[in-house]
Amino acid sequence: MEIPFATIERLATYLRCLRHLKDEKIKIISSADLATNTKTSPEQVRKDLSYFGRFGKVGTGYYVGKLAKKIEKILKKRKKWNVCIVGAGSLGSALARYGGFKDSGYNVVALFDNNPEKIGTKIGDAEIYDVKLLPEIVHEKKIDILALTVPKHALPGLKELLESSKVKGILNFVPLSLHLKTRRKAAVLDVDLAQKMYILSYLISNKEEQV
Amino acid sequence: MEIPFATIERLATYLRCLRHLKDEKIKIISSADLATNTKTSPEQVRKDLSYFGRFGKVGTGYYVGKLAKKIEKILKKRKKWNVCIVGAGSLGSALARYGGFKDSGYNVVALFDNNPEKIGTKIGDAEIYDVKLLPEIVHEKKIDILALTVPKHALPGLKELLESSKVKGILNFVPLSLHLKTRRKAAVLDVDLAQKMYILSYLISNKEEQV
Numbered sequence: 001m002e003i004p005f006a007t008i009e010r011l012a013t014y015l016r017c018l019r020h021l022k023d024e025k026i027k028i029i030s031s032a033d034l035a036t037n038t039k040t041s042p043e044q045v046r047k048d049l050s051y052f053g054r055f056g057k058v059g060t061g062y063y064v065g066k067l068a069k070k071i072e073k074i075l076k077k078r079k080k081w082n083v084c085i086v087g088a089g090s091l092g093s094a095l096a097r098y099g100g101f102k103d104s105g106y107n108v109v110a111l112f113d114n115n116p117e118k119i120g121t122k123i124g125d126a127e128i129y130d131v132k133l134l135p136e137i138v139h140e141k142k143i144d145i146l147a148l149t150v151p152k153h154a155l156p157g158l159k160e161l162l163e164s165s166k167v168k169g170i171l172n173f174v175p176l177s178l179h180l181k182t183r184r185k186a187a188v189l190d191v192d193l194a195q196k197m198y199i200l201s202y203l204i205s206n207k208e209e210q211v
Numbered sequence: 212m213e214i215p216f217a218t219i220e221r222l223a224t225y226l227r228c229l230r231h232l233k234d235e236k237i238k239i240i241s242s243a244d245l246a247t248n249t250k251t252s253p254e255q256v257r258k259d260l261s262y263f264g265r266f267g268k269v270g271t272g273y274y275v276g277k278l279a280k281k282i283e284k285i286l287k288k289r290k291k292w293n294v295c296i297v298g299a300g301s302l303g304s305a306l307a308r309y310g311g312f313k314d315s316g317y318n319v320v321a322l323f324d325n326n327p328e329k330i331g332t333k334i335g336d337a338e339i340y341d342v343k344l345l346p347e348i349v350h351e352k353k354i355d356i357l358a359l360t361v362p363k364h365a366l367p368g369l370k371e372l373l374e375s376s377k378v379k380g381i382l383n384f385v386p387l388s389l390h391l392k393t394r395r396k397a398a399v400l401d402v403d404l405a406q407k408m409y410i411l412s413y414l415i416s417n418k419e420e421q422v
Contacts, residue, residue: 005250006217008413012406020388039216075409077416083408090305097301099363100386100405145411152310168415171407175311177231187414189407194311195223196382196402197294198286200356202219203398204379205288 007048011071013038014045018068030061081106082143084167086158087150088113088128091173095147096123109141114154131161138165146186147171148178218259222282224249225256229279241272292317293354295378297369298361299324299339302384306358307334320352325365342372349376357397358382359389 017037021029031042038045049055049067052074056062083101085092088111095101096108111123112131119130129137137143146167150158155174162170163180169187172178178188228248232240242253249256260266260278263285267273294312296303299322306312307319322334323342330341340348348354357378361369366385373381374391380398383389389399 008410011413012403012409015409016386016401016403016406019386023387075413078412081408081412090301090308094301094305095404098404100403101408103386104405104408106405106408144415145408168418169411171411175227175230175314176234185418187411187418189411189414190227191404191407192223192227192311193306193309193402194315194317195227196400197292197312197315197317197356198223198226199219200380200382200398200400201289201292202222202286203400204355207379207396207398 003051007051008075010038010040010044010048011075013040014048015068015071015075018064018071021064022068027064028061029064031056034062076105079105081145082109082141083107083145083147084110084112084134084138084141084143085126085147085149086112086131086134086162087148087154088115088118088123089149089151092147092149093123095149096126106145109143110137112137131158134161135165138167143167145169145171147173149173152176214262218262219286221249221251221255221259222286224251225259226279226282226286229275229282232275233279238275239272240275242267245273287316290316292356293320293352294318294356294358295321295323295345295349295352295354296337296358296360297323297342297345297373298359298365299326299329299334300360300362303358303360304334306360307337317356320354321348323348342369345372346376349378354378356380356382358384360384363387 014034017034031045035042035045052070055067055070083106085095085108092111096111101108108124108126110126111128112134113119113128114131118128121128144167146165146169148170152174155176159180167186169189170178172188172190175192180186225245228245242256246253246256263281266278266281294317296306296319303322307322312319319335319337321337322339323345324330324339325342329339332339355378357376357380359381363385366387370391378397380400381389383399383401386403386405391397
């Protein structure tokens with residue numbers, strides 16, 4: 001059965017919410033509360049979870065810890081992923097330091113840049129390598145996921161290196177589409193921070209109208 | 212009529228896609244192609260757009276530039292928003308330098324931190340202020356949106372300052388829930404970068420199974 005992409009996105013949102021609840025020592029949540037906290041409907045929550053079996057108890061709700069574990073299993077299937085960051089500028093460095101990755105089992109094991117002053121230095125435990133070594137280091141360090149944080153103008157010149165690096169997935173922070181010809185195509189997910197701004201400004205404008 | 216939050220999220224995704232198409236000088240796109248590029252279905256694209264009137268022509272598709280403008284109008288209603296960043300660490304600095312905000316009409320006009328060595332310095336055109344001045348500067352510089360990029364442990368100590376600052380919206384990068392008691396509640400949108408990693412690893416695992 002094909003699971004809609006929107007369901008996968010919402011599962012990741014439910015997981016985030018469940019983790020917060022766990023931090024706050026809340027043990028049970030109703031589908032109505034889970035829906036309110038994740039800006040969706042209780043029907044949608046139940047439908048999304050129904051793809052993967054039966055969860056929760058009628059009249060009781062979901063066990064926070066149990067549901068979080070189950071969703072983690074659905075999404076990840078593996079505990080640890082090795083991540084590299086291409087582009088050790090401000091965003092790349094911020095991602096390398098971002099605690100949320102490590103907490104969730106995504107280990108940044110290398111960064112890449114073309115600036116000779118950066119190459120050979122470290123951010124946390126991860127070394128910055130010459131970007132020309134990308135395919136080699138990806139192989140050597142068994143890197144699964146590549147986060148792309150280079151400036152827009154640097155992207156065309158990187159295409160060949162990216163295509164010959166055998167990563168399984170790319171998290172693309174560059175506001176440009178990636179058209180790669182990899183032998184076994186990598187999964188690509190675009191992250192656009194301005195998009196979040198758009199959603200937020202809609203929420204604000206909507207509130208202003210209601211007042 | 213209430214527009215579902217998921218529709219708003221997808222509109223922001225369509226907009227991102229349309230902007231890429233514009234960069235590539237593509238003038239017309241079918242709902243099928245727009246759906247493929249944004250990981251949804253043509254029916255969903257048509258349904259989402261139908262909330263806002265009639266778009267496109269049967270058998271022709273959507274005019275890229277026109278549709279982008281229309282969605283921008285739906286989402287933003289205003290051309291310019293003033294943004295501040297609380298927490299001038301690596302993520303905060305990266306956001307201040309992030310080109311995608313300025314391009315979309317979100318101007319970072321101030322940063323805030325509690326580190327005396329940072330206070331008074333600048334990132335781009337934006338000065339870093341003492342976080343104690345947050346409510347005043349928000350008022351003075353007519354700041355609409357606050358991006359929160361402080362470390363987890365700093366959040367409890369910031370609550371009062373956040374509550375007395377009259378921003379309209381908060382983009383929360385801290386992996387914790389925000390429970391603020393503001394007089395007129397600000398819209399809050401959580402941004403979790405690890406969530407994107409979860410979605411990506413699902414896409415990867417799914418591909419691996421299909422091979």
